[in-house]
Amino acid sequence: MKRPNKPTDYVFQVSWEVCNKVGGIYTVLSTQAKVLENIYGDDLIFIGPDLHGEEENPLFLADETILSPIKKLADEEGIPVRFGRWNVPGNPIVALVEYDNLRPQRDEIYKEMWESFGVDSLHSYGDYDDSCLFGWQAGRLAALAYGYYAGKNNQPTAVLQAHEWMSAFALLHVKKHEPRMATVFTTHATTVGRSITTNDKPLYTYFSGYDGDQMAAELNVQSKHSAEKAAALHADCMTTVSELTDRECSQFLGRQSDILLPNGFDPSFSYKGVELQVIRRRARKRLLTICNALNGSNLTEHAMIISTSGRNDFRCKGFDLFINALKRLQDNNGLERDILAVIAVPCWVKQARPDLLERLAKRPAIKVMDATGMPVMEAPFITHELYNYHEERLVRTILDSGLRFGPDEKLHLLLIPTYLDGNDGVVNLPYYDFLTASDYCVYPSYYEPWGYTPLESIAFGIPCLTTSLSGFGQWVSTTIGHQPLISDGVAVLPRNDENYWECVEEIAASIRGMSMMSASDWRAFSDAARKLSDGAKWKDFINNYLRAYTLALKNDN
Structure with missing residues (x-):
């Protein structure tokens, strides 16, 4: 029957x-x-x-x-x-x-x-x-x-x-x-x-x-x-x-x-209420501590965390766009708030960095590690050793971009080149736990038939940016009925083959704008994001x- x-x-x-x-x-x-x-x-x-x-x-x-x-x-x-x-x-x-x-x-x-x-x-x-x-x-x-x-x-x-x-x-x-x-x-x-x-x-x-x-x-x-x-x-x-x-x-x-x-x-995969708050605090503390350990810095819990992630399809996912936007943001100065930008993309990982693990072992158990006075580590943006460090396109683009690293910078970059299954040796957070640490997610895709990462982001109440070249971005535009802005929970950036550097400027401006956002405005955007995700359930x-x-x-x- x-x-x-x-x-x-x-x-x-x-x-x-x-x-x-x-x-x-x-x-x-x-x-x-x-x-x-x-x-x-x-x-x-x-x-x-x-x-x-x-x-x-x-x-x-x-x-x-x-x-x-x-x-x-x-x-x-x-x-x-x-x-x-x-x-x-x-x-x-x-x-x-x-x-x-x-x-x-x-x-x-x-x-x-x-x-x-x-x-x-x-x-x-x-x-x-x-x-x-x-x-x-x-x-x-x-x-x-x-x-x-x-x-x-x-x-x-x-x-x-x-x-x-x-x-x-x-x-x-x-x-x-x-x-x-x-x-x-x-x-x-x-x-x-x-x-x-x-x-x-x-x-x-x-x-x-x-x-x-x-x-x-x-x-x-x-x-x-x-x-x-x-x-x-x-x-x-x-x-x-x-x-x-x-x-x-x-x-x-x-x-x-x-x-x-x-x-x-499926909403059963996401966290809400007190559980979300606890997981978010723990994830933020972990990422900020890792960044401080690498850079000899003292980012506090007031820093803004932005992230992008996905499979290692460099151009498809728009990682080049993201890195160039960070460089533009850093060069223009004027940031009033510390920003930690995280790229979580699986690469050919050899092992967790022993030098980083040694420094992390000194961290306090409760609060974010203050690494002031510690020397900046070699390659202070990456958490794991790679078999192909010099050939990995993400690494080469970061190095070629001219991004600056160190305790005096307002913008910091962290590349996590491993699957986030909770047992990578450094971050030790499952992907969804890691995601909750973000205040803003950026997915500037060039080729994205659907785009799960932005959908996952808004399911956790995290405002995000995607592009008109993602299936999800098109769904958002159709659902909302106008050009989606971050106040809708998702900003959809028009992208084509001719407007690369315009998109770089737009992304840099959006990150700067989010860094100046009041807590009440962020909560409103977060609520809009979660509400939008309610229409995309299985x-x-x-x-x-x-x-x-x-x-x-x-x-x-």
Whole structure:
């Protein structure tokens, strides 16, 4: 018997980021899980890669009693899988599959995909093999599970939703070998669009002149693009996260999305009230102490903390813009308040800095460390040692910018080049705890199909800036109905290929303005931010997924 609003009997969601915290798709799936699980219960199964083997994965709660008949069938079919639950709100069922046993069959799989769907795997390299073999294994498991359910129930309805090109082979496998299942493909960014950006080409000025296949060949991403395009063209329902990315789907993949799936947020992930105040004080104290230890300074709790963060997509995320805005702010002087600007971006980390840890060991337990009189440390802006310090683009840009460091500066910079999981050795705060320390967040993206970081920011009541080139920024503009200002909780900065230095000036001015803000004005902006986030919850957005499943079933028949 179907639950209310449940358009299918079963849903299989396949992603490389299930129980694997890599980027924004992890946030999409882990925060929607509770709402979708409330609708589907144990008829919702997430499928991800088993990358930990015998090592413990804190995100995966193994349970051998879950779907044991399917586990037995999988063993018989040579599909190594572990069932359990995802350690996130909702605790949905998860299947983690290994795929190494498919490597001897790789060429046969690629041949089948070429002959059936025109997927060109000849130009593969890097993570292509792992992603495609995972997708194939995930598709095998989903088809097997559906066959099991079909044996118990006459023709149940089921949808497989594949996220990104890494899961394309799951969709294509099901399309060919279990056509009774409907399929949804969701691209969170296009391979060609991201590649154009990361290769420092102007995406928007010449957008209408770019051919997807031609650019994929020029940028050496033919195979990834080919898999992505095949999944998009053969899915029963094509989806993406924003109008921005939908333009790319039409231009590069040859198919417009049937339904848009904007990303929501689950409020159970955020803190409020006294809990928020306690976590915020602790996080601020930690960041200010680290900065003081590096610079021999004495920033107090009255300093303003601003931050930017995200995956290490330097140009896409606008980190260059942020750093240049800081330099402009520092050069113009006139700051009346100390500012600590934090960049939290995972890099190739070697270890926590031993010299910094030694100095931090001397800090008082209660208040912010006063490091006055201590010498400025070498590289006084970074918390961890890197394997590629001199090659890391973030580091090079900071050094080349001419930013000044030391106790006499009003503006200080802190680069945290590691995942914030609470155990990095220096900051030792989970990301959301770290985020609460900020008074203002800046996300000046150039390429951002959605943009979770600003949504997370306002969910915690932190005013932020994003750009018109982010899907979230466009959603804010549409929701508010006018050019969003910081008084709305989110400022949306118009950005294009021609106004880089104008944006630098605008960001510098916005930071200066926020530093002069009264406490009452900041609270008003914070309240506006939180109110805006109330309209971007998964309970409001999940219906788009249900519409996609309904359409996929209709098109599959």
